[in-house]
Amino acid sequence: MKKKIAASFLGAKNAGRALKTLNVTDIDYIHVDVMDGKYVKHKTMPFSELSTITYYTEKRLDVHLMVIKPLKWIDKLASLNVDCISVHLDIKDDIEKVIERCKLYGIKIGIALNPEQDISLVYPYLDKIHKVLIMSVNPGKSGQDFILESINKVNTLRKEIEKRKLKTLIEIDGGVNFLNIKDLTNADIIVSGSTILKSDNFQDTIAKLRKCVSK
Numbered sequence: 001m002k003k004k005i006a007a008s009f010l011g012a013k014n015a016g017r018a019l020k021t022l023n024v025t026d027i028d029y030i031h032v033d034v035m036d037g038k039y040v041k042h043k044t045m046p047f048s049e050l051s052t053i054t055y056y057t058e059k060r061l062d063v064h065l066m067v068i069k070p071l072k073w074i075d076k077l078a079s080l081n082v083d084c085i086s087v088h089l090d091i092k093d094d095i096e097k098v099i100e101r102c103k104l105y106g107i108k109i110g111i112a113l114n115p116e117q118d119i120s121l122v123y124p125y126l127d128k129i130h131k132v133l134i135m136s137v138n139p140g141k142s143g144q145d146f147i148l149e150s151i152n153k154v155n156t157l158r159k160e161i162e163k164r165k166l167k168t169l170i171e172i173d174g175g176v177n178f179l180n181i182k183d184l185t186n187a188d189i190i191v192s193g194s195t196i197l198k199s200d201n202f203q204d205t206i207a208k209l210r211k212c213v214s215k
């Protein structure tokens with residue numbers, strides 16, 4: 001599969017403006033980070049505001065739910081242009097129910113793994129989900145340093161997926177920059193927040209990131 005890039009606007013000073021600018025690039029997805037102030041310390045905007053700012057983009061949304069109760073979010077998100085929703089493993093809702101609910105809405109489902117969680121924790125779900133989101137920073141904020149061990153996780157997971165002849169995708173999220181992206185060739189979807197947002201020209205940066213990861 002052609003590598004895809006998803007842009008996270010979590011660290012943007014003006015989310016609406018960032019989305020407008022990203023809309024005229026060739027970015028594959030908008031990565032929407034949702035935080036409830038419980039799963040992680042910070043809390044992001046309520047759904048009403050989120051749905052309003054998504055008017056600024058025609059890109060498909062790649063939602064990352066850092067919340068303890070994702071089911072009620074999934075019901076609301078189903079009205080937006082959502083391609084995939086990723087949830088964490090250590091949540092209060094039943095994960096099987098979450099998988100079922102996404103499938104009911106025709107939304108792809110991903111399971112996200114934190115840096116301290118072993119990759120084998122997702123193995124029982126690999127044939128039931130569309131992708132695994134490997135966190136390469138601790139969830140909570142953008143602009144953190146990439147945790148190097150995440151590269152091994154991506155490579156180990158790739159081997160497992162190949163061994164079982166599955167089509168499950170691998171997404172990597174957090175701290176991606178021009179140096180570490182070269183080691184992420186086994187990932188299918190790369191999330192980038194600050195590397196894109198802090199650059200002067202979003203399209204140039206996206207093109208450069210794409211070039212680095214396809215080598």
Ligand code: DX5
Pocket residue numbers: 008009010011031033064137138139140141142143144173174175176191192193194195
């Ligand atoms: C962290 C978020 C990431 C983050 C990515 O909790 O899940 O999506 O915003 O931003 P950068 O690329 O700046 O780490």
Ligand code: ZN
Pocket residue numbers: 008031032033064173191
């Ligand atoms: Zn994220």
